[in-house]
Amino acid sequence: MFNELDPLLNSPVRLAIMSILLTVKHAHFNDLLKETQTTQGNLSHQLKKLHEAQYIYIEKTYKNNYPLTIISLSEKGKIAFETYVENIKKYLHLNENNT
Template structure:
């Protein structure tokens, strides 16, 4: 039986952001911008979606009088990502029970 894929994570940019945050725990906006190779506007929009879902926390501050945005993955986000990966494995028949 196939579970529905999380529509929040079923976006390439949002999935990339979550993948990155899972390995580094937090990242600056400009680092995510570079890694995802998207536009500032699109990244901002995708981060807002992740924040609204409770998957990330966004901290806005200043460093040397310049705005600094730091994004953290939440426990909810970690769990949602794990479930998403397990569901993808099911679709690809990669789960141990399905082989």
């Protein structure tokens, strides 16, 4: 039986953001911009969607008088991402016990 995939995570950029945040404690906006290879506007839009779903936290601060945006994964986001990955594995038949 196949579970429905989280439509929020079906976007390549949002999926990349979540994947990156799963491996680090937090990431700066510019780091995500570089890693996702998207535009500032698109990244901002995708972060807003993830934030509205409470999948990520966004902290806006300053460092040396320059704006600094720090993004981190929420527990809800971590669970959503892990569920998404498990559901994808079912589609790809990667959960079968062949041992």
